Amino acid sequence: MALAVQGPQGGVTPDPLGLQYTADGRKLREGRLVSAKRPALSQGVSTQSSWAVVGATLMERFDAPTDYSGNLVYKSGVLDKVLFDGGYISAADTSYHFFITDHQGNVRVVADASGAVEQVTHYGPFGEDLGDSAASLPVGAQDSVGNPYKYGGKEWDSALGLYDFSARLYRPAAARFTTMDPLCEKYYSISPYAYCANNPVNLVDPDGARIWIWANGTQEYILYSQRELFNKDGTEYSGEDKFVLLIQATLNNLYDLNDEYISEVLDNLEESDMNHGIAFDEKYTDSVEAYGFYGKDKANRGEPVGTWIKLSFKRRNADGVDLVPATILSHEIKHSYDFDSGKMKGLVPWRGEGINPAEISAVNFENRVRVRLRLPIRKRYGAAIPSNMMESPWKKKTDKK
Ligand SMILES: [Zn+2]
Secondary structure (H helix, E strand, O other): OEEEEOOOOOOOOOOOEEEEEOOOOOEEEEEEEEEOOOOOOOOOEOOOEEEEEEOOOEEEEEEEEEEEEOOEEEEOOEEEEEEEOOEEEEOOOOEEEEEEEOOOOOEEEEEEOOOOEEEEEEEOOOOOEEEEHHHHOOHHHHHHHOOOEOHHHOEEEOOOOEEEEOOEEEEOOOOEEOOOOOOHHHOOOOOOOEOHHHOOOOOOOOOOOOEEEEEOOOOEEEEEEOOEEEOOOOOEOOOOOHHHHHHHHHHHHHHHOOOHHHHHHHHHHHOOOOEEEEEEOOOOOOOOOEEEEEOOOHHHOOOEEEEEEEEOOOOEOOOOOEOOHHHHHHHHHHHHHHHHOOOHHHOOOOOOOOOOHHHHHHHHHHHHHHHHOOOOOOOEEOEEOOHHHOOOOOOOOOOOO
């Protein structure tokens, strides 16, 4: 995937900037596009510039490209930085540089291994650059100390005035993303381009990922995102909370079932602007519960901001149905998803008669997981579920618009 963009500078027309991404949005290369004409050579790579295939036939030349490969950053084909959690190593002199972040994960100070301050950056509430000590250095020196990982720890592209928020590009000067929120239809009262629901002081949007697991021992929220665990400040989780690790393994197992619909439900929660918490609670004899939870401050009271799943991993429920973590979690995850996607409203609340449609929705989802784990499907929720409300667990299904 490739994209050519014009820099924001007026006056002299600069070379457009070329960007290449993987299909899932990870940046592979950035550089000045010198020519968009097909060159004589089929594909050549040199240290100062390189040609890349764009589409089927067109070739583009990147001058002084920056290449991204995992945690390695190359400039013009030469290793420049090795990124690690909380800083980077300069390849030129193998010197270490450490990030000191504030409570939102914004990089405020870069310090060397001895603790000497190398760079200080100040931000406005939306991540606007209010001053960077490296900016006053001569251009060449800026490059050697200028750390581009700034607001929210995201990479700042000074040529474009944009932050790379993985899934989207963010322009702090406008407090807006350059593309729409993929889930914007759920938040029609907020601009689809808005950052953090226009509330950047109280909220952060690390990459739109929103499944939190509560670690009881250390009393903290751990973020589950794309199979990995992260602390609230965005650094990788290295704790050993058994419940947190069990939930991670179970969510990963659900993805491993390779069912498009199961993955889609999980993806939607990961990308949600709401928060979905999962916590251990031994009080819940029949395992679980999901409901909207509420902001603590008075202004937000009554505003549901997500769901809480509480579970205790009982082996068998009141209906005599055998349970395993994947069936328990999938059932509750479906309640969270129905709430998140606004479907809960369409499901008539249960008043003790018949079967709650929300539960039938969750049992049908749970059965998708059951058949793929070769477990018997569940046909009861308190009472027998009418067969015409049971969905085929093998049916191809998608909620994509
Ligand atoms: Zn339920």
